[in-house]
Amino acid sequence: MKVKEVSQLTGVSVRTLHHYDDIGLLTPDCTTEAGYRLYSDDNLATLQQILFFRELGFSLKKIKELLTSPAFSRQEAFEMQRKMLHEKRKQLDSMIKTIEKTIQHGKGELVMTNEEKFKGFDFSKNPYEQEAKARWGDKAVDASKKKVAQFGPEIQEEMNRIYFNLAELRNTSPSSDEAQEAIGDWFNMLNTNFGTYSLEAFKGLGEMYVADERFTKNIDQFGDGLALFMRDAMAVYVEKGK
Template sequence: MAMKVKELAGLVGISVRTLHYYDEIGLLSPEETTDSGYRLYSNENLEMLQQILFFRELDMPLKEIKQMISSTSFDKQEALRQHQKMLLEKRSQLDKLINTVDKSIKHMKGEIQMTDKEKFEGFDFSQNPYEEEARERWGDKAVDESKAKVAGMSKDAQKIVSDIYIKLASIRNASPESEEAQKAIKEWYDCLNNNFGTYSPEAFKGLGQMYVDDQRFTKNIDQYGDGLAKFMCDAMGHFADANKN
């Protein structure tokens, strides 16, 4: 039985505007549009919407979802198996984070002692939650090159990234202009250029500003320690000003 857009939105729990937008970009078009302008969605539309929302739950950009489901080789059952696999991996990471929170509470109460490494178990920065926005700002080529570098990173390189964040978090109460802070932030500058693309000092400073201007970045970075985003922004700004060509 065909469903109108308002009925479908109510069933799924998303907005009518979202369904309209999916139609506008050709991601999910209704099976039929009546002479009166009503969008009517079929059972097949519902199945495809489920696929789309599974992909969105895994933070996949709409552009990539559209390319995938529009492919002649797209297999719904295989896609569901992949969804299941990735969701299980996501659940495993969340379990680790919950365990880290539990241990942190006990640590604060003095019931146990946590090592610095244990304080950050479960965090995963291999996936970029801002990829879609980055593509809009800097284009597909720059993002694809960056992702290729990330995919090719060795475990040693990934450990370097984690160690830099931990080091910066440990000195975040020092002056961002101090020798210690500038030495650590240079490690971050070199790490970005070696693994994620090409950053001029000016671009590096702009990135640091985004850490405080965009609350999503701030929240993500401050998981390592309250105030870390602001500290990194100030340290990156000072570093960039001191290293202008």
């Protein structure tokens, strides 16, 4: 589609689309010899995502950082944007109730407290941006890699040993004695080399193994379904340890 057609379809001005191209936020897949920008379906999907981010209060600079992050996942972003929009709707519903009460208060139909007059307002730093930054920011991607890299090959070898051991058990029950002993080795290894992990933090880490496709992909290299098995085994380990 040409830029004018995209503008008519989406309601985004041609000038804005040119600006997105100029700053490297949304570059068309093709430009004709005559200089016409041609947008693909993939470009349109990216534009849709940009507009969702804009609706949630993200700056263009922040959107570009997220879209170009190695950790970024389009499908995950859509799912998170849906969650954020639901949260925003709740806030807007609260503000609508506040303004309705304010109108009634002005008519003398009810009395509002000062606290009620400001219910629904939130001037804190964009919570959606913070969540997205934590999820896809470069620091979040690199943190675990850097932590592993600072240790010698002995630590990596020990990690691999535990992974391979768990992989052999992944088709058994996560609550079996063998699985619990193996996952206990993982818990001890983490606490010995990567700081202090409480039982709850250990359980949360297991959840991340499945929720974050980057972790899942790395762990499942040792055996399909290993990340899911480890998550379940870690949850059992925590419950038994309480």
